[in-house]
Amino acid sequence: MTFFYFFAAVAVLASLLVIAQRNPIYSVLLLIASFGALSGLYVLLDAPFVAVIQIIVYAGAIMVLFLFVVMLLNAPHEETEHDERVHPLLRPGPMRFGGLLAVALVLELVWALVKANESGRFGSAAVSSVATIGRLLFTDYAFAFEVTSVLILAAMVGAVVLARREEWR
Amino acid sequence: MPSPSLNDYLVLSAILFAIGVAGVFVRRNVITILLSIEIMLNAVNLTFVAFGRALGSADGQIIVFFVMTVAAAEAAVGLAIVINLFRHKESLNPDTFTELRW
Numbered sequence: 001m002t003f004f005y006f007f008a009a010v011a012v013l014a015s016l017l018v019i020a021q022r023n024p025i026y027s028v029l030l031l032i033a034s035f036g037a038l039s040g041l042y043v044l045l046d047a048p049f050v051a052v053i054q055i056i057v058y059a060g061a062i063m064v065l066f067l068f069v070v071m072l073l074n075a076p077h078e079e080t081e082h083d084e085r086v087h088p089l090l091r092p093g094p095m096r097f098g099g100l101l102a103v104a105l106v107l108e109l110v111w112a113l114v115k116a117n118e119s120g121r122f123g124s125a126a127v128s129s130v131a132t133i134g135r136l137l138f139t140d141y142a143f144a145f146e147v148t149s150v151l152i153l154a155a156m157v158g159a160v161v162l163a164r165r166e167e168w169r
Numbered sequence: 170m171p172s173p174s175l176n177d178y179l180v181l182s183a184i185l186f187a188i189g190v191a192g193v194f195v196r197r198n199v200i201t202i203l204l205s206i207e208i209m210l211n212a213v214n215l216t217f218v219a220f221g222r223a224l225g226s227a228d229g230q231i232i233v234f235f236v237m238t239v240a241a242a243e244a245a246v247g248l249a250i251v252i253n254l255f256r257h258k259e260s261l262n263p264d265t266f267t268e269l270r271w
Contacts, residue, residue, distance in 0.1 A: 004172075004173040004177065008177075008181045011181070011185060012181070012184055012185065012188070015185055015188045015189070015208050016188055018188075018192065018201075018204055018205070018208065019188060019191060019192035019195065019196055019201065019204075019205060019208075021201075024198060024200045024201060024204075027200070027201055027204050028204065031204050031207065031208070034208070034211070035211065038211055038214075038215060041178070041181075041215060042215075042218055044173075045178070045218050045219060045222045046222060047218050047221070047222065047229075047230050047233075049230060050214070050218055050230050050233050050234075053234065053237060054214075054237075057237050057241065058207075058211075058237065058240070061241065062207070062240060062241055062244045065244055065245065065248060066200065066203070066204065066244065066248065069200070069248045069251060069252060070200055072252070073200075073251070073252065073255050073261070097194075098191060098193075098194025098195045099191055099194065099195050101190070101191075101194060102187045102188070102190045102191030102194060102195075103187070103191075105186075105187045105190055106183055106184055106186075106187035109180075109183035109186070109187065110180055110183055110184075113176055113179050113180055113183065114176075122172075122174075122175065122222050122223055126222060126225065127221070127225065127226060127227040127230070132227050133227050133230055133231060133234075136227055136228075136231055137231060137234070141231055144235060148235060148238045148239075151238065151239065151242055152238065152241070152242055154242075155241075155242030155243075155245050155246050156245065158245075158246045158249070159245040159246050159248075159249040160249075162246065162249035162250055162252075162253055163249040163252050163253060
């Protein structure tokens, strides 16, 4: 229980700070911290496979891609029509409305969950073996797995086509 | 202290999802918006794993595997688009990308 609250607090705090940073580099690094906390939660949920790929794929690959692009673009300042010195979360108008909408969303979701009251204690039967997951991936989910590879190929080609320079066309 | 129940994980997931939504609504930086989308995807992943654990099934973890693949593809294509937009506009503010506005 203590571990749960620790990881939950780290995840929520880091995520809040992600959207409160002016400089995207700090946002990316804080998001990596948030993913680390989520990985701990996956371990608590007896899902070591997900915990490991959360670190390797998400924190290791996707976030490095983000970090690479942030450093490549080198544009730390958020240009708006608003005063640069005002914190991004405190700017008036539609942004404040968006914040209200998010608060309403979290209130509504928590309310619905409390009403539903999934009191469920977790049963003892946990599927934590990587072998089970691998077998399922290549039997029941074989088609989805293969389609995923096509998706990755399409994304790769799309990224290369989108990001290359004009004069090469 | 009692061990965390399914509800605790769902509430945490709801909070993380709302933080992601707030990021998309509030921030005016394309990269931060993409990061907020990642936060939302992770909140959903947590729900999948928690439900999979509660139902004693491995399906939740497998769906998470696929969600991560889609997130990787989305990040690659999204960041390529961001690089291209920045090259044309010298800005990351989505309010400046108005060519398609009628």
